[in-house]
Amino acid sequence: MLxxxxxxxxIKRTHQRISKYIFETPVLTxxxxxxxxxxxxxxxxxxxxxxxxxxMRGAANKIFAYRPExxxxxxxxxxxxxxxxxxxxxxxxxxxxxxxxxPKNTTKPKIxxxxxxxxxxxxxxxxxxxxxxxxxxxxxxxxxxxxxPFDDYEIIAGQGTAAKELxxxxxxxxxxxxxxxxxxxxxxxxxxxxxxxxxxxxxxxEPKEVDDTYQSLRAGKIIPNKTANTIADGLxxxxxxxxxxxxxxxxxxxxxxxxxxxxxxxxLVYERMKIVIEPSCAVPFAALLKNxxxxxxxxxxxxxxxxxxxxxxLPF
Amino acid sequence: MLxxxxxxxxIKRTHQRISKYIFETPVLTxxxxxxxxxxxxxxxxxxxxxxxxxxMRGAANKIFAYRPExxxxxxxxxxxxxxxxxxxxxxxxxxxxxxxxxPKNTTKPKIxxxxxxxxxxxxxxxxxxxxxxxxxxxxxxxxxxxxxPFDDYEIIAGQGTAAKELxxxxxxxxxxxxxxxxxxxxxxxxxxxxxxxxxxxxxxxEPKEVDDTYQSLRAGKIIPNKTANTIADGLxxxxxxxxxxxxxxxxxxxxxxxxxxxxxxxxLVYERMKIVIEPSCAVPFAALLKNxxxxxxxxxxxxxxxxxxxxxxLPF
Numbered sequence: 001m002l003x004x005x006x007x008x009x010x011i012k013r014t015h016q017r018i019s020k021y022i023f024e025t026p027v028l029t030x031x032x033x034x035x036x037x038x039x040x041x042x043x044x045x046x047x048x049x050x051x052x053x054x055x056m057r058g059a060a061n062k063i064f065a066y067r068p069e070x071x072x073x074x075x076x077x078x079x080x081x082x083x084x085x086x087x088x089x090x091x092x093x094x095x096x097x098x099x100x101x102x103p104k105n106t107t108k109p110k111i112x113x114x115x116x117x118x119x120x121x122x123x124x125x126x127x128x129x130x131x132x133x134x135x136x137x138x139x140x141x142x143x144x145x146x147x148x149p150f151d152d153y154e155i156i157a158g159q160g161t162a163a164k165e166l167x168x169x170x171x172x173x174x175x176x177x178x179x180x181x182x183x184x185x186x187x188x189x190x191x192x193x194x195x196x197x198x199x200x201x202x203x204x205x206e207p208k209e210v211d212d213t214y215q216s217l218r219a220g221k222i223i224p225n226k227t228a229n230t231i232a233d234g235l236x237x238x239x240x241x242x243x244x245x246x247x248x249x250x251x252x253x254x255x256x257x258x259x260x261x262x263x264x265x266x267x268l269v270y271e272r273m274k275i276v277i278e279p280s281c282a283v284p285f286a287a288l289l290k291n292x293x294x295x296x297x298x299x300x301x302x303x304x305x306x307x308x309x310x311x312x313x314l315p316f
Numbered sequence: 317m318l319x320x321x322x323x324x325x326x327i328k329r330t331h332q333r334i335s336k337y338i339f340e341t342p343v344l345t346x347x348x349x350x351x352x353x354x355x356x357x358x359x360x361x362x363x364x365x366x367x368x369x370x371x372m373r374g375a376a377n378k379i380f381a382y383r384p385e386x387x388x389x390x391x392x393x394x395x396x397x398x399x400x401x402x403x404x405x406x407x408x409x410x411x412x413x414x415x416x417x418x419p420k421n422t423t424k425p426k427i428x429x430x431x432x433x434x435x436x437x438x439x440x441x442x443x444x445x446x447x448x449x450x451x452x453x454x455x456x457x458x459x460x461x462x463x464x465p466f467d468d469y470e471i472i473a474g475q476g477t478a479a480k481e482l483x484x485x486x487x488x489x490x491x492x493x494x495x496x497x498x499x500x501x502x503x504x505x506x507x508x509x510x511x512x513x514x515x516x517x518x519x520x521x522e523p524k525e526v527d528d529t530y531q532s533l534r535a536g537k538i539i540p541n542k543t544a545n546t547i548a549d550g551l552x553x554x555x556x557x558x559x560x561x562x563x564x565x566x567x568x569x570x571x572x573x574x575x576x577x578x579x580x581x582x583x584l585v586y587e588r589m590k591i592v593i594e595p596s597c598a599v600p601f602a603a604l605l606k607n608x609x610x611x612x613x614x615x616x617x618x619x620x621x622x623x624x625x626x627x628x629x630l631p632f
Contacts, residue, residue: 045590048344052590274364275591275592276591316627
């Protein structure tokens with residue numbers, strides 16, 4: 001189990017370990033959106049990943065990093081979204097039991113998805129304290145291993161494989177723009193870029209409403225979010241400690257975008273690219289459109305993080 | 317200009333001619349939907365095609381089949397949908413003028429799309445007679461060449477290139493299921509399969525509400541639709557004559573599906589595959605799900621015909 005920041009060898013080993021449990025997702029382009037953005041945009045479609053999100057990479061890596069005899073008592077996590085689905089699916093592939101703690105107010109389709117992957121769902125009060133306590137209690141009672149959604153080196157290494165694939169698929173990228181919530185994908189991407197091509201610029205993006213990473217990078221220490229008031233539900237979390245340590249070193253800048261900018265970018269992707277993405281996915285593209293001068297004429301990668309969205313409640 | 321049913325050489329020449337004006341669209345799969353369908357489904361994503369629909373193939377072929385000096389007076393068509401966009405785009409690529417006749421009740425986004433491709437839109441009364449008369453009048457006045465949406469050998473050859481690509485991309489297909497409206501795609505696909513692999517079964521599919529092809533194949537002559545009462549707006553047209561001649565010879569069967577089955581299949585594709593498709597696209601997948609016994613364990617191709625849909629009016 002990794003106890004320090006993953007090296008490039010660690011990430012390569014991670015990629016080998018999880019390759020049979022994940023898809024190598026396609027990279028799509030749109031001449032139309034290139035024109036709108038003023039640069040060449042390469043969309044890495046993790047919305048097509050297993051369980052519909054990049055979270056499958058980290059969860060698979062964490063779970064398969066344990067030896068079969070260590071996996072016997074199963075895995076536990078708390079999540080109202082993609083991390084829970086990913087842990088459920090990865091545990092099933094490993095032949096292990098999964099316990100997913102979800103707040104009572106989680107919508108039925110989200111609970112059903114986790115159950116359909118064979119996990120046991122445990123409902124709790126809808127607050128951070130109840131979630132982590134319930135998860136800890138299950139771990140104590142059952143011996144299940146807790147899987148943190150982002151503040152974990154195995155998770156960071158797993159999420160980094162999305163950028164590794166993107167860089168292998170598309171030569172001559174000048175920059176990658178990614179959304180940042182807890183920072184698993186962000187830290188993994190920043191490390192991979194640093195190892196493979198130090199000249200490749202990594203830009204973070206987050207909703208203005210939950211700009212903890214923007215604030216934290218400026219303050220030099222973690223400044224927690226005060227609200228969770230954004231449509232980009234995957235990005236409401238405050239940045240993790242291990243994640244922040246990496247981002248401090250290896251990112252160019254962090255852009256923030258308004259709710260309107262997120263919705264407008266999301267609509268553009270649906271209309272022009274004909275693909276289904278979550279609001280969180282639209283944040284980096286919104287940031288790119290807002291900061292065109294940074295990317296003019298360049299080759300820019302964007303990781304579309306997931307496609308699990310309630311289609312009856314699209315914001316447009 | 318082709319005056320008889322396209323041969324395989326004709327279709328190969330067509331593919332060469334249009335290759336720089338179209339995308340080779342990707343083929344996507346979903347382990348999840350394979351389980352639901354009981355077979356291996358290969359979705360050919362023409363919703364990612366230029367202008368968002370396979371219609372670009374036929375329009376590009378028709379327009380580039382003319383010599384530059386013949387293209388000087390431009391092209392005219394009538395369409396409330398994808399054919400109009402395709403003719404507009406192909407004409408622009410050819411440096412020609414396009415006139416697109418659209419019924420007065422066409423929604424603004426559809427008109428805007430055609431205008432954005434540089435065509436001149438001419439509005440007319442919303443009935444078939446007014447549409448074709450207006451188009452003929454423009455052709456007479458301007459010398460523009462009329463581009464029929466389906467009952468034309470160049471169009472049939474162009475649409476056939478989608479199946480040609482699919483067969484080249486995926487080895488060992490056992491069947492292809494396609495929607496049928498006017499029959500451009502259907503006839504092109506049936507011909508290509510016949511030429512490349514006569515053992516490859518071609519199944520047609522259409523909404524029960526507009527089952528003209530189903531009826532016509534049984535009667536041995538064209539039986540026009542009596543209503544246009546289906547959500548699958550691309551399939552409301554009655555089959556064309558040249559198209560029917562091909563389909564009579566080369567298809568296995570024609571399935572019909574209800575409106576509920578169309579909507580349910582459409583939702584599955586959005587939710588599980590994370591892609592945006594038009595209702596017409598969902599018809600072949602609905603037909604496959606309704607007739608699973610015909611496809612059990614087989615490799616089945618489905619051509620997703622387009623992704624131009626009003627996202628604010630999804631039927632689920």
